[in-house]
Amino acid sequence: MVEREEKEWTQYLKCDGLPNPTDIKEMNTYMYLWNESLAESTIEDVTNRSQIVLSIRNDFQDMLAYHFDMACYYFLRNMETNMDLVDMKILAYTKRTDNFILCMWAPRKLPDPLLNPQTLMDDLLEDTLQINVKKTSVNQEIVEAEDKLLNEIRKELKKSVPQNEINLRKHTILGGVINFNLYYQPPQPKMLLNKTVVTAIQLPKELIPSPFFLEYIPPPPPEAGVRRLPEEIEADLKKQEFEFDKLVLFTIDLPDTALWFEPPLVCKWDDTANIWSTKHIHDVKYNEDKFTIQFRTGCFGLFGIAVNRYANVPYQTWELRPEPKGTGVIFGITAAVIICEFLIKESHVTLTLLQNGATNALQEFVGIQFKLNELINILQNGGVDVFPSFDVFNYTEGTCEKLWPMEKHLYENMAYVSSIYNFTWSRWNNLAGKRSIVMQMREYQDKRKQLSYSTLLVTPYEASLIDSTEVSQSFNSTKTHKKFCADLFHLVEGVGSINARKKLENINLRTVKTVADILIATRILSLA
Incomplete structure (x- = not known):
C-alpha cells in the first residue's frame, strides 16, 4: 500500500499532462480528446503525440510487469489451493490467453516422516556400501544420459527457416x-x-x-563448362x-x-x-x-x-574486480569487436566505457545510472548485444557451453565475493569441457601493487586452486591445497585470508544481486 501511494504521488508531481496508465477513466478521456482533434492534426502534432504515446506505452509495460509479479506473489502464497497437483512432489498452474501463456511450477513440501534412528543408520550404511561399489559406473551412466538429453534439446532449439526467411533467433x-x-x-x-x-x-x-x-x-x-562469348x-x-x-x-x-x-x-x-x-x-x-x-x-x-545479433560473440577477455577506493564492482568485457565496462552499485549499473565502435552512437549513455534491464534494452537497441539468449550456441562458433546449474551457481558465488576478489578469464577455459570452468582469481589489494593470479578450477563436485598458469605448456589440474571445497564460497571461507573473510560480513547484498544478474545475462564463462 505504501509503495502504491508513493507511485501515485510521483505521478501527480510530474504535471506533464499525461494520463495515469493505471486509471481507465483518465486513459479514456485522453483518447477521446485526441480523437476529437483528428481533423486538425498536423505533422508536428502527430510527431509530438508519438513521443507521448511511446512514453505511456513504456509506463504500461513497467506497470504490467509489476502487477504480474505481485499477482504471482499473492497467488503463490496459497499454492495448495490455487495450483494443480501434478504428482506427489510437484504443483503446476497454467493460464492461457490470446497474448501470452503463464506457466508456474512449484515443489510441494511433504511432511517429514518419523524414523527409527537405528533403522536409519543401518539403511544409510547399507546404501553407502552400495554407492561406493557402483560409484564410477553410475556416474558415467548419468553423464552419458545427461549429455544425450542436452544434445537432443539443443537440436530441438535450433530453428531452421526457408531460404528467404530471416531467422529472428539469429x-x-x-x-x-x-x-x-x-x-x-x-x-x-x-x-x-x-x-x-x-x-x-x-x-x-x-x-x-x-x-x-x-x-x-x-x-x-551459366552452365558449368560452357564457354560464352564476350x-x-x-x-x-x-x-x-x-x-x-x-x-x-x-x-x-x-x-x-x-x-x-x-x-x-x-x-x-x-x-x-x-x-x-x-x-x-x-x-x-x-x-x-x-x-x-x-x-x-x-x-x-x-x-x-x-x-x-551475435556479432560480438565469442568474447575475447573479461574481468570482474572491486572498484578502487569505492563501494561498487567493475565489470569489463572485450567482445569480438566492442569493448565495454560497467560500474555496478547496489541496484544500478553505469556504462563507464564503450570503445571500438565505428561511430559515436550510444556515447550519450556513458556515465548514466540505469537499472540493469533498462541498460540491456538500450544497448541491444543500439546494436551492442552482449546479453545473449539461451540458444546462442546454435548460431555461434568458438564457444564452449558449460553445464548450466554449475555455471549459474558459480556466477552467484562470484557475485558474493566480487567486492573482495578480482576474477578474469583463462585461456584454458574453452578447452576444459562442459563440466569444468577455469578462470583466474586473486584477492584484491587496496594498495597499488596487486598479488599474482591463481588459477581456479570449478567442477560440479569441487572448487580448487590448481598448479597451472596462463603460460604453462600444458594444463595441470593438481590442487595447491589439501582442503576439500565444494564451491567457490567454500573455497574462500577455507583458504582465503582472514581479512577477506572479515570483509564478507559487511557486503552489500543489493550489489551482489545486481552483479549476479549481469554475469548471468552475459554468460562470460561459456562465451570466453
Whole structure:
C-alpha cells in the first residue's frame, strides 16, 4: 500500500499532462480528446503525440510487469489451493490467453516422516556400501544420459527457416521499421480567376494506396563448362540492367543511433506468412564508409534492416574486480569487436566505457545510472548485444557451453565475493569441457601493487586452486591445497585470508544481486 501511494504521488508531481496508465477513466478521456482533434492534426502534432504515446506505452509495460509479479506473489502464497497437483512432489498452474501463456511450477513440501534412528543408520550404511561399489559406473551412466538429453534439446532449439526467411533467433531488426508506400495524390486546392480557392472533396477522406508490383526473376547461372562469348555476356548484362531499371531503387542512411559491425540484410515484412523475408529484395549494396545501404525492389510495404545479433560473440577477455577506493564492482568485457565496462552499485549499473565502435552512437549513455534491464534494452537497441539468449550456441562458433546449474551457481558465488576478489578469464577455459570452468582469481589489494593470479578450477563436485598458469605448456589440474571445497564460497571461507573473510560480513547484498544478474545475462564463462 505504501509503495502504491508513493507511485501515485510521483505521478501527480510530474504535471506533464499525461494520463495515469493505471486509471481507465483518465486513459479514456485522453483518447477521446485526441480523437476529437483528428481533423486538425498536423505533422508536428502527430510527431509530438508519438513521443507521448511511446512514453505511456513504456509506463504500461513497467506497470504490467509489476502487477504480474505481485499477482504471482499473492497467488503463490496459497499454492495448495490455487495450483494443480501434478504428482506427489510437484504443483503446476497454467493460464492461457490470446497474448501470452503463464506457466508456474512449484515443489510441494511433504511432511517429514518419523524414523527409527537405528533403522536409519543401518539403511544409510547399507546404501553407502552400495554407492561406493557402483560409484564410477553410475556416474558415467548419468553423464552419458545427461549429455544425450542436452544434445537432443539443443537440436530441438535450433530453428531452421526457408531460404528467404530471416531467422529472428539469429538476427534482429535494428534501427526501427521503415514504411515505404505509394499513394494516389489527394485533390489539390485551385485558385479561380476571382481568387476563390476551391478544393474537391474525395471520400473517404484518407490516403488511397496505389497498387504496384513488379516481379524480378534473376537470370539462371551459366552452365558449368560452357564457354560464352564476350558479346553474349555483354548482352545478358544489358538485359539485366534493363530489368533492374524497372524496379524501385532505395538508398537508406543507416541510423546513427546504433553501431553496425557486419553488413546488414534488407528484408520486407510478409503479411501473408507473418515473417521477415528477403524475397523481392535485389541488388543490395552496402557502403561501409558512408553507412548507407542501397537495394532495388518491385513492391512497397514495411522494410527492416536485419543484423546478426551475435556479432560480438565469442568474447575475447573479461574481468570482474572491486572498484578502487569505492563501494561498487567493475565489470569489463572485450567482445569480438566492442569493448565495454560497467560500474555496478547496489541496484544500478553505469556504462563507464564503450570503445571500438565505428561511430559515436550510444556515447550519450556513458556515465548514466540505469537499472540493469533498462541498460540491456538500450544497448541491444543500439546494436551492442552482449546479453545473449539461451540458444546462442546454435548460431555461434568458438564457444564452449558449460553445464548450466554449475555455471549459474558459480556466477552467484562470484557475485558474493566480487567486492573482495578480482576474477578474469583463462585461456584454458574453452578447452576444459562442459563440466569444468577455469578462470583466474586473486584477492584484491587496496594498495597499488596487486598479488599474482591463481588459477581456479570449478567442477560440479569441487572448487580448487590448481598448479597451472596462463603460460604453462600444458594444463595441470593438481590442487595447491589439501582442503576439500565444494564451491567457490567454500573455497574462500577455507583458504582465503582472514581479512577477506572479515570483509564478507559487511557486503552489500543489493550489489551482489545486481552483479549476479549481469554475469548471468552475459554468460562470460561459456562465451570466453
